[in-house]
Amino acid sequence: MQPTPEVVLAVVFLPFLAAAFTPVVYRVLGERTAYFAAAVALVTLGLVTDQYLAGAHGTVSFDWIPSLGISLAFHVDGLALLIAFLASGVGVLILTYSGGYMHGEPGQAKYYATLLAFMGSMLGVALAGDLVALFVFWELTSLSSFILIGHYTGEEASQYAARKSMLITVSGGLFMLVGFLLLVWASGQTGAIEGTTYSIPLLVEHADAIREVLTTSGLLVPVLVFVGLGAATKSAQVPFHVWLPNAMEAPTPVSAFLHSATMVKAGVYLVGRFRPLFLPEDAAVLGEWTLIFAVLGLLTMTVAAMLAVSATDIKELLAYSTASHLGLIIAAFGFANSYGAEAGAFHILNHASFKAALFMVAGIIAHEAGTRNIDRLGGLRKHLPVTAVIAVVASLSMAGVPPFNGFYSKELLFESTYYAAEHMGGVAWVFPVVAVFGSVFTFLYSIKFASLFFGDEPDGLGHVHRPPVAMLVPPAILGALVLAISAQPNLFIEGLIGDVFGSVVPGEAHSFSVHFPTELTPYVIMSIVTIAVGAAAFPFYDRIHDAINAALRGPVRANWWYDNFVEGLTTTSVAVTPKIQTGLLRTYTTWGLFGFVALALGGYAAAGVSLPGFDELSVSIPIVLVLLVALVAAFAVDVAPSHVAGVLTLSIVGFMVAIFYILADAPDLALTQLVVETLVLVIFLLVLDRLPAFYGDAPDRLVSVRDGLLSLAVGGTVFLTVLLSTNASPDPRLQEFFVSRAGVPAEHGPFFADYGGGSNIVNVILVDFRGFDTMGEISVVVMASLAILTLIRMRTRGESQ
Numbered sequence: 001m002q003p004t005p006e007v008v009l010a011v012v013f014l015p016f017l018a019a020a021f022t023p024v025v026y027r028v029l030g031e032r033t034a035y036f037a038a039a040v041a042l043v044t045l046g047l048v049t050d051q052y053l054a055g056a057h058g059t060v061s062f063d064w065i066p067s068l069g070i071s072l073a074f075h076v077d078g079l080a081l082l083i084a085f086l087a088s089g090v091g092v093l094i095l096t097y098s099g100g101y102m103h104g105e106p107g108q109a110k111y112y113a114t115l116l117a118f119m120g121s122m123l124g125v126a127l128a129g130d131l132v133a134l135f136v137f138w139e140l141t142s143l144s145s146f147i148l149i150g151h152y153t154g155e156e157a158s159q160y161a162a163r164k165s166m167l168i169t170v171s172g173g174l175f176m177l178v179g180f181l182l183l184v185w186a187s188g189q190t191g192a193i194e195g196t197t198y199s200i201p202l203l204v205e206h207a208d209a210i211r212e213v214l215t216t217s218g219l220l221v222p223v224l225v226f227v228g229l230g231a232a233t234k235s236a237q238v239p240f241h242v243w244l245p246n247a248m249e250a251p252t253p254v255s256a257f258l259h260s261a262t263m264v265k266a267g268v269y270l271v272g273r274f275r276p277l278f279l280p281e282d283a284a285v286l287g288e289w290t291l292i293f294a295v296l297g298l299l300t301m302t303v304a305a306m307l308a309v310s311a312t313d314i315k316e317l318l319a320y321s322t323a324s325h326l327g328l329i330i331a332a333f334g335f336a337n338s339y340g341a342e343a344g345a346f347h348i349l350n351h352a353s354f355k356a357a358l359f360m361v362a363g364i365i366a367h368e369a370g371t372r373n374i375d376r377l378g379g380l381r382k383h384l385p386v387t388a389v390i391a392v393v394a395s396l397s398m399a400g401v402p403p404f405n406g407f408y409s410k411e412l413l414f415e416s417t418y419y420a421a422e423h424m425g426g427v428a429w430v431f432p433v434v435a436v437f438g439s440v441f442t443f444l445y446s447i448k449f450a451s452l453f454f455g456d457e458p459d460g461l462g463h464v465h466r467p468p469v470a471m472l473v474p475p476a477i478l479g480a481l482v483l484a485i486s487a488q489p490n491l492f493i494e495g496l497i498g499d500v501f502g503s504v505v506p507g508e509a510h511s512f513s514v515h516f517p518t519e520l521t522p523y524v525i526m527s528i529v530t531i532a533v534g535a536a537a538f539p540f541y542d543r544i545h546d547a548i549n550a551a552l553r554g555p556v557r558a559n560w561w562y563d564n565f566v567e568g569l570t571t572t573s574v575a576v577t578p579k580i581q582t583g584l585l586r587t588y589t590t591w592g593l594f595g596f597v598a599l600a601l602g603g604y605a606a607a608g609v610s611l612p613g614f615d616e617l618s619v620s621i622p623i624v625l626v627l628l629v630a631l632v633a634a635f636a637v638d639v640a641p642s643h644v645a646g647v648l649t650l651s652i653v654g655f656m657v658a659i660f661y662i663l664a665d666a667p668d669l670a671l672t673q674l675v676v677e678t679l680v681l682v683i684f685l686l687v688l689d690r691l692p693a694f695y696g697d698a699p700d701r702l703v704s705v706r707d708g709l710l711s712l713a714v715g716g717t718v719f720l721t722v723l724l725s726t727n728a729s730p731d732p733r734l735q736e737f738f739v740s741r742a743g744v745p746a747e748h749g750p751f752f753a754d755y756g757g758g759s760n761i762v763n764v765i766l767v768d769f770r771g772f773d774t775m776g777e778i779s780v781v782v783m784a785s786l787a788i789l790t791l792i793r794m795r796t797r798g799e800s801q
Contacts, residue, residue, distance in 0.1 A: 003056035003076040011047045011084065012074065012127060015040060015120030022113035034099030034470075037112045041091035041119060048084045059129045059201055075129030075201055078499025082345075083126035083269050085496075086352045087262050091119045093356070093474035098253040100470030101363055105251065111151060115257070118144035122262040126269060131180045131198040135173070138230070138266065142169045145263050149250045161246035164562070168233050168243045176230025176270075179223045186213040186223075200273065207277045220278075224292050227274060235267025236323040237300040237330065239558045241307075244323055248315040252363030255315060259322045260356035265348065268329045272344060272504045275333050290334050290420070297331025298417075298431060300324065302438030308445040309541070310548040313372045314362045314452070317445055318355070321398065324442060325351045328413055331435075335416045337423075338505060342512045343412035345500035346493065350405045353485060354394040357478035358449065360471070361391045365452070368465040374448070379457035383464035386472060388453040390479040397482050399446030400439060401531065405485040408514040410439065414523035436526050443534030448541055489514050586703075590710060597713045600721060611720075612727035623663050630656035647684045651677055668762055738765060 018040040026033045047053060053076060061073040095115065102108055121144055124137030142165075150162030183203060188196035190209035197203065203210060214220040231237070236244040244264070248255055258264065271293060278289045301324050308320035325347065332344035364387050365380065366372045381388040393404070400410035417431040485492050490513045501512070517524045537544065554560055580591070633652035640646035654677035661670035742756040742764040756764035766774050 001056045002058040003060055003074075004052040005060040005062075007047055007050060007052045008060050008074045008076065008127060011044055011053065011088075012120060012124050014044055014047075015116045015123065019113040019116040019120070022116060023109045026109035026112070031099070031103060031108060033108065033112050034095055034102065037116055038092050038095035038099070040116060041088055041095055044119070044123070045085070045088040045092055048081065048088050054081060059199070061129070064132070069196065070132045070198055071130055072133055073129035073199060074127040074133075076127065077503045078496075078501070079269065079272055079345075079503035080126045082348060082496060082500050083265060084123050086265065086349070087119055087122040087126065090257060090260060090262070090352060090356050090478075091115075093360075093477060094253045094257040097256070097360055097363070097471055097474040098251075100468040101253055101367060102251065103468075107151060107153075110147070111251070114144050114147045115254070118148060118257075118262065122266065125266050129200050131184065131200060131203075134200070135177055135180060138176070138234075139170065139173055141234075141263055141266055142166060142173060145169070145247075145258055148254045148258065149247045151250055151254065155249070157246075158249045161243070161249040164246050165243040167566075168240050168562075172230045172233025172240065175226045179226030179230070182214070182219055182223045182226070183210065186210045186217075186219070189213045189217075204276045207279075211278065221288055224278060224288055227270065228292055228296065231267035231270040231330070232296060233267070234270070235264050235326045235330065236304075237267070237296055237327060238303050238323075239561070241300065241304055241320070241323040242558045242562050245311075245316045245319040248313070248319050252315070252359060252366065255319070256356050256359030256363065259319060260352050260359060264322060264326055265352070268326055268333075268344075268348060271330050271333045272348075272500075275341070275504045279336055287336070290336055293334030294331050294340075294420070294431065295334075297327045297329070297334055298434045298438065300327030301331060302327075302434055302441070305438050305441035305445065306548055307552075309441050309448075309545055310552065311445070312374055314365060314374060314377070314449065315359070315372055317374070317449060318358055318362055321442070321445060322351075322355060324438065325355070325398075327438075328410070332413050332416055333504065335420045337416055337419050338501075338512070339412055339416035339419060341501050341504045342497075343409050343416050345497050345504060346412060346489075346514075347406075347409035348500070349492065349497060350397065350409050350482075350485065353478055353481045354397040354406060357390055357394040357475045357482065358398065360475035360478070361387055361394070364467045364471055364475070367471070368467055369461065371461075374452070376458050376461060377452045378455045378461070379453070380464060381453040382457075384453070384467070386476065387467065390475050391453055392450050393479050393482055394475075395446045395450035397486065398449075399443045399534075400527070401443075402527075403486055403516050405482055405489060407527070408489050411514070411517075411523055411527055412512075414526040418522050418526070432522075432526060436530055439526075439530040440534045440537065443530060444538060444541060444544070447534070447538055586707075590707070593710055593714050597710075597717050600717050604720065604724070609724055612723055620663070623660060626656050626659050626663065630660075643688045644685070647681065647688065651681045654680070668760065738769070742768075 018037065022033060022037065025036050029036055056076050059073055059075045061071040064070050064072040095112070098112070098115075102111065105111070118141060121137050121140035125134060125141060128134035128137055146162050146166040149165050150158050152158040180198075184196050184198055187193050187203060187206070187210055190206055190213055192206045192209045193202065211220065214223055233240045244259065247258065250258070275289075304320045304322075304324035304327060308317050308324060311317035311320060329344045329347050329351070332340045332342075332347065334340065362372065364384065365377065368384070369377065369380065371377065397404035397406035400407045414432065414435060417435045421428040421431050493513060517527070580587070630653050633649050633656065636649040637646050637653070640649055654673065658670045658673040658677065661667070661673060738761055741754070742758060742761045744757050745752060745755045748755070756768045758764040758768070
């Protein structure tokens with residue numbers, strides 16, 4: 001069944017519409033705006049689960065830029081619905097949770113408006129069926145997350161975190177855009193697709209042909225790297241994981257939303273969406289896709305898990321654990337076997353359920369205990385009994401302990417790495433070894449988080465308050481969801497995850513199910529080793545924590561590279577700015593003209609243009625004489641001893657151009673040139689009345705030589721541009737159209753709109769056929785005139801006015 005267009009549009013744009021009205025709503029409801037936003041998310045969730053969308057599969061499209069073949073297209077399938085379900089479903093809980101957490105916090109109108117806009121952006125990413133639409137919504141998630149992470153605008157740490165997230169994620173998005181453009185180019189080279197296409201389903205449909213074009217042209221690996229950079233930066237994969245812990249400066253509901261169900265899931269979604277396009281045909285071959293994404297995912301899974309063990313703050317621990325579990329999903333999608341698709345699809349749901357619950361638990365701890373420092377927390381079960389149950393359930397799921405749902409998707413990853421190693425052999429046996437090694441650290445930090453609710457209370461903990469109901473119910477619902485998935489995993493696989501599998505492995509119906517292990521298999525042994533080694537190492541958690549922190553010094557830390565890179569850019573800009581921003585018009589003009597010459601000539605060279613022929617060139621003697629006079633006048637401008645002499649000799653050039661137009665049978669252009677030249681001459685002379693009579697000291701010889709060479713280069717570039725631009729032969733039908741339509745029709749009524757109604761074709765083209773262009777040009781002149789007039793009137797005022 002095709003999705004209903006109205007429902008799809010409502011799902012994507014309802015949150016944006018609600019965000020626009022949120023400031024007004026806040027004036028009426030105040031802090032209860034949280035429940036208005038939660039209601040909007042609930043309506044969106046209802047639309048996502050509606051039969052007209054949840055049971056649909058296909059693409060709806062709306063014309064956006066028809067001339068380029070770009071549409072505002074939305075594609076509905078299992079993967080899109082899962083991400084949309086998580087974004088809207090967890091959004092309901094997060095916004096409800098915010099009603100209790102954000103009590104008394106500043107900037108709540110902005111907070112709820114941005115959170116709704118962010119949810120809409122993520123829904124747009126999930127449902128985008130066009131590369132352009134995907135990129136637009138992708139960047140909107142970066143923009144809205146920047147505002148949310150920097151919510152506390154007056155705190156330096158919040159500003160630093162927001163800048164870091166924006167710089168890394170937006171940079172990755174630009175690389176991703178390059179990869180998209182190369183994909184569009186390849187689609188036009190296949191011959192299987194008419195023209196080029198931005199449609200994601202159409203690209204996947206012709207995956208073999210596109211992959212062949214990219215491989216033949218040597219662009220397959222660059223495209224994979226560019227798209228991978230977009231996914232890696234958004235999903236905080238090593239070494240771009242550094243922005244995620246700093247993003248914990250945002251309010252806890254933001255952390256729970258961005259880092260469990262939305263923002264970081266965008267990169268995972270991207271890998272899953274493009275998996276069918278780049279998947280190697282032979283699962284037994286270590287192809288480019290597997291080499292890049294399986295290695296990246298397992299590396300992130302392990303490194304981020306170790307960093308989570310080194311954390312001293314509960315939100316920092318959860319942030320690193322988020323990167324680690326996202327690495328698990330990307331690694332799973334990186335393997336060509338079906339087990340990898342199963343693991344990635346199932347763990348998207350599992351991770352969202354237990355991680356959102358744990359972030360909310362962390363918010364309750366920080367809100368009620370007044371600290372997030374791990375060393376200052378313990379014995380919280382006495383004060384927060386319900387929260388303790390939620391934390392234990394979610395932590396055991398995160399640790400991959402059976403029979404909790406996190407165990408089943410972790411087991412599928414182990415199965416995927418084992419079969420990949422068995423088929424590929426050799427170095428591929430590193431995959432299961434690294435998967436187990438990283439999972440040991442996952443077990444350690446998960447049990448550490450759960451242990452905060454047990455044992456003795458540290459000195460100085462103080463009284464821990466009971467959380468409000470609005471903060472307790474959302475994580476309790478997620479905890480119940482974890483238990484429901486753990487009890488009936490195959491029910492969720494059949495009802496939800498099976499369709500996701502069909503999206504990442506198109507054309508193949510899912511046939512997988514999970515069960516509590518009852519026999520000894522290689523991957524069951526991997527799980528046993530993980531839990532046994534983790535349990536044996538847990539008593540030494542503090543030593544492992546100290547050892548990792550001791551090793552994280554200098555260049556070993558990714559933050560060291562980021563901070564030094566940014567500081568280097570800042571230092572360089574501070575040093576270079578005085579050399580560029582000299583306050584001299586000569587300097588600005590030099591660099592501007594140099595850039596013009598370099599870009600223009602570089603473009604001509606890249607396009608392989610050739611000079612037109614001059615076989616039929618004929619010039620009359622009067623034209624030669626006029627051009628010679630203009631040339632002498634141009635030389636006289638350079639040697640003029642004063643401003644006035646320079647302007648007067650420059651006007652000679654303009655008048656010679658007017659005479660040239662007369663000799664070329666273009667009297668209208670000649671008249672325009674004469675009027676403009678006369679006005680310019682008068683204006684220049686009036687302005688010169690305010691300037692010194694002479695130029696002053698001449699520049700040194702080196703600067704004069706530089707300026708002379710640059711002048712020749714600019715003149716040559718303009719000459720070449722005129723030759724190339726006038727060499728084209730327009731379609732004769734264009735001339736016929738203007739001639740036939742410029743005048744007054746033979747028969748017409750008092751009003752007509754399909755003819756120009758003039759006797760001068762040039763004038764009719766300017767004011768009728770190109771009326772909007774002319775109006776735009778006039779608007780620019782008017783704005784420039786107003787700006788000049790403003791500056792003139794303010795010239796005698798002080799800076800304070």
